[in-house]
Amino acid sequence: MPAVETGKTSRFREMRRSIIARLDKLSEKKTIAYSLYLSSIIFFLGIILLPSLLGILLKFDTVMNIVSDPELLHRSLTAVFSSIIIAGIVSALDVAAGLPLAWIIARKKYRWLSIVDSLVDFPLIVPTVILGYSTLLLWSEETPFSIIGFNGISPGLITVLLLHFAFSYPVVVRILVGKLMDIEATYEVAARTLGACPFTTARTVTIPMLKSGIITSLILSFARSLSETGATIMVAGSFENGPVFIKKSIDAGMVPPMVFVSLVLIVLSILILAGLRLFGFKLRIPFRKSHRIEAALSSEGVTRIRDLFAIIIFLFLVLLPACYMVLARINSMLSYDLLGKIFTLQGPWSTYGVSVLNSYVIALLTTLINVMFSLPMATIIVRRKLGGFVSRILEALSNTSIIMPSVALGVSLSLFWGTSGASDFILVLLAHLCITYPYMVATTVSVLEDIPVELEEAGRTLGGTPFTVFRSIVLPVAKYSFLSGVILTFTRSVNETGATLAVSKTFKTVSVLLVEWVKSPGMRIEAGAGTMMLMFLSIVLLLIFRYIYTKGGGALA
Amino acid sequence: MPKVVLEKVSKRFGRITALDKIDLMLDDGEYSCILGPTGSGKTTLLKIIAGLVEPDSGDVYIDGKRVTGTPAEKRNAVYMHQNYALFPHLTVSQNIIFGLTARGFEEETARRKVSEVLETVKLGEWANAYPRELSGGMQQRVALARCLATGARLLLLDEPLGALDARLRLEVRRELSRIAEELNLTVIHVTHDQSEALSLADRLILMRSGKIIQTGPPEEVYFKPNSVFSAYFVGESVFLEGVVRRVDGRIVTLELRNGTVIEALSNEGFKRGELAVAAVRCEDIGVGGGPLTARLKEVNFLGSFSKLVFELTGGLKITVNIPLPRFIKEEFRIGASFQLSIPREKTYLFKQPPMGLMGEIEAV
Structure with missing residues (x-):
């Protein structure tokens, strides 16, 4: 303790202490706890769930228009079928390719791994639409592989697959690395000393323990693939999946396809995801005698090749598309005097500055509000405050908006809030809340599940009020996993385009602006420079955030 | 002073009756051991006294005051978990000081108390270690010190010796009764080990399937069992x-x-x-x-x-x-x-x- 304190810091400490004391007092009251739970449920139902589904509910009668039109029905069902197939293939490939890389990051001790570890998050900070454009350039329009005789593929199913793989891969690796870190190496050591080779150990010990992580990964990448709209349109060519079909028909002034396709997608994906949750956990991985092949697969040579493959896939199919647009423009950008123009806010760059500010304000508010409301919600779900049945229902419902095609979500929201007279800022904020809410709840739930209830009980019985226990025990213990939820929410909000465009034509976030620039032929250089600038800003912001978080959190007394 | 009274306390978890109309009265300064097989409701009873579990019906009195519905932090009864529940992100002294600051002690007083209790459990030089750096026996003593520091006169111990090896258990058993005597604490100690209960208890409470079967001084329960189960x-x-x-x-x-x-x-x-x-x-x-x-x-x-x-x-x-x-x-x-x-x-x-x-x- 410093012996002398300036008047200012002591006043600040005094103020902090009195605020904490007041919150302590408040948290002692049961009514306060229950009104928190109640308000989080009202927030969920009134701001998240109902507005997301309302567009569909209001226009439900138009479903018959589709059913009675054979041609439209056929087109709709084909689109839905394509969506499901793509989501299935992508989520399977994500896990198959993500697991080896996650394994390397979690289990091996090379020095360069920390770089790979941070590079994995890199695609997350690129707006998805930009990733789409970048993918299009890389594999089709301006492919650099023409030097080896590859002339690019025309936009269609393959480019959609490549895109979806790239944007869902980082989340899958993140989840699997986290789970692998939680599985103690002692189990693997035990299996090895019992005579199993590394491959057999992985198959019979580690992967079965990893099952919940794999299922979560499958669910998230499946849902994200089903709902992504903006980037998919960019690379789809004439190919149609559900969201692309919805967007096309909305642009042509038709609402019925949106209602029908969204409805079928929601119903089908709820069935598929419920099936995955239900049977996925029961599914046993075959536990046979270990074969000679497995020993061969465990040999150093094969392991090296596998690791190499995992890294090549990551570099070429994920990392390269994420930064290709910037790379492809790097020459023209250098001659463009980027820094001079950006920092003097000349021409389009003043708009850019405003849109960046818009994005960060929205992302910050979205994250704060979602943290505030998802904490009590997660507490209800994990600690079963309102009974096990309510918990399960709320958990399932909280995932709805991940599955909804983002364009359908946007239309639903604008139908719901359209007549309310709310400003565009509020509309965009509401849309972002809906889109990021499931991520925040899901991560908070898994964070709380990992904290032993005894720690909370010990805090209470030692004399801590619920608020003190939360502030000085739950939060510090959970802070790293909680941080990943906050970052996921924040970056997702910065990158969002589909729903933002649907609710507002005038309020421009930086992702929306970049999409506009990408689409207008004269602005290609600016689009590249703007994307690079955004990536740079995001990295700086994340670093600052991480620094404040590790410094500030967990201080006691 | 901490006299604990339970009146017709019942608790069900789903279809399982954990406690069935328990009546109990414990005197000030008494060391009671609740003895019973796994699933007999011992821990639930202890948690109800601590305020960590609310009974479905019945009342709990501490010091003659009805505390049913009073949250745990207001009860002046401190509960020690079987696995100690030390806060992993805090050092030994921070763990101990938690209860003191939470109860509004001044920093100066709190620090003095910490060194005091660390002295009592003989862990003075470990004040800045993290729980993971301590052996099981030392963790047990930190958990005990953390409870003692709060100044609570009612100590609720859930299988406090369960995770220790046989030799250490005997040692800590003696420590426990010395500390309880010195500080004149009222202790309720849950165990399934009869020798532990017989040697420590002033009063033995024998439980089975949510009911108290017999209660009395250990000699009485031993020499005058009231049932086949006793x-x-x-x-x-x-x-x-x-x-x-x-x-x-x-x-x-x-x-x-x-x-x-x-x-x-x-x-x-x-x-x-x-x-x-x-x-x-x-x-x-x-x-x-x-x-x-x-x-x-x-x-x-x-x-x-x-x-x-x-x-x-x-x-x-x-x-x-x-x-x-x-x-x-x-x-x-x-x-x-x-x-x-x-x-x-x-x-x-x-x-x-x-x-x-x-x-x-x-x-x-």
Whole structure:
């Protein structure tokens, strides 16, 4: 303790202490706890769930228009079928390719791994639409592989697959690395000393323990693939999946396809995801005698090749598309005097500055509000405050908006809030809340599940009020996993385009602006420079955030 | 002062009745041990007193004040978890200071208290270590210190010695009773280890399936078990089932399955032809000179005493504990025939339990 304190810091400490004391007092009251739970449920139902589904509910009668039109029905069902197939293939490939890389990051001790570890998050900070454009350039329009005789593929199913793989891969690796870190190496050591080779150990010990992580990964990448709209349109060519079909028909002034396709997608994906949750956990991985092949697969040579493959896939199919647009423009950008123009806010760059500010304000508010409301919600779900049945229902419902095609979500929201007279800022904020809410709840739930209830009980019985226990025990213990939820929410909000465009034509976030620039032929250089600038800003912001978080959190007394 | 009273406290978890109308009164400064098998409701009872679990019905009083519904942090009763629940992100001294700042102590006072309790549990030089750096025994002492520092006069310990090895357990047992005595604490200590309960307790509370079976000083529970279950769970007994053949004042004659006849003393008003269970402590059965003929089947040498298993005619097994001076290996040859005696003044006679003898002790 410093012996002398300036008047200012002591006043600040005094103020902090009195605020904490007041919150302590408040948290002692049961009514306060229950009104928190109640308000989080009202927030969920009134701001998240109902507005997301309302567009569909209001226009439900138009479903018959589709059913009675054979041609439209056929087109709709084909689109839905394509969506499901793509989501299935992508989520399977994500896990198959993500697991080896996650394994390397979690289990091996090379020095360069920390770089790979941070590079994995890199695609997350690129707006998805930009990733789409970048993918299009890389594999089709301006492919650099023409030097080896590859002339690019025309936009269609393959480019959609490549895109979806790239944007869902980082989340899958993140989840699997986290789970692998939680599985103690002692189990693997035990299996090895019992005579199993590394491959057999992985198959019979580690992967079965990893099952919940794999299922979560499958669910998230499946849902994200089903709902992504903006980037998919960019690379789809004439190919149609559900969201692309919805967007096309909305642009042509038709609402019925949106209602029908969204409805079928929601119903089908709820069935598929419920099936995955239900049977996925029961599914046993075959536990046979270990074969000679497995020993061969465990040999150093094969392991090296596998690791190499995992890294090549990551570099070429994920990392390269994420930064290709910037790379492809790097020459023209250098001659463009980027820094001079950006920092003097000349021409389009003043708009850019405003849109960046818009994005960060929205992302910050979205994250704060979602943290505030998802904490009590997660507490209800994990600690079963309102009974096990309510918990399960709320958990399932909280995932709805991940599955909804983002364009359908946007239309639903604008139908719901359209007549309310709310400003565009509020509309965009509401849309972002809906889109990021499931991520925040899901991560908070898994964070709380990992904290032993005894720690909370010990805090209470030692004399801590619920608020003190939360502030000085739950939060510090959970802070790293909680941080990943906050970052996921924040970056997702910065990158969002589909729903933002649907609710507002005038309020421009930086992702929306970049999409506009990408689409207008004269602005290609600016689009590249703007994307690079955004990536740079995001990295700086994340670093600052991480620094404040590790410094500030967990201080006691 | 911390006098703890429970009135008709019940708690159910789904279909399971954890506590069934528990009445209990504990005096100030008393060291009570709640003893019972797994699932008997011991921990639930302790958590209800602590305020970590709310009873479905009934009331809890501490210091004559009704505390039902009062949150845990307001009860001045501190609960220690079986696995200690030390906060992993805080050092030993931060762990201890938590309860002090939470209770509004000034920083200066709090720091003094921390060094005080660390002295009490002899962990002075570990103040800045993290829990993961400590051995199990040291963690246990930190958890105890953390509870003591709060100044709470009512200490609720859930299997506090369960995770320690046998030697350490004896040591900490002595520490616990020393500290409790010195600070004049009221302690409620949950355990399933009878020797722990017998040695520590001023009062023993024996529980089974959410009910209190017997309560009293350990000697009373040991020497005057009120039920088959008491005799089974506290001490070691041989149980013999039979039919009452004669009642002569207090002397009851019981005929066992194999036709052997034994006698016991009872005021319970047994009737002829009634089914009954006799219980005898394994150390009270005499070997050499007695009416029962038995063949020695097994000899287990256990150091200070030996455990011998005899078989009566008809296959009935009787275990006898013999202290070291009386045990001479050459005398006790397996297969040899012995005469056993069951002293009637040391035989407890109980009515046949409704679920039968095995139902009463096997459900444990």
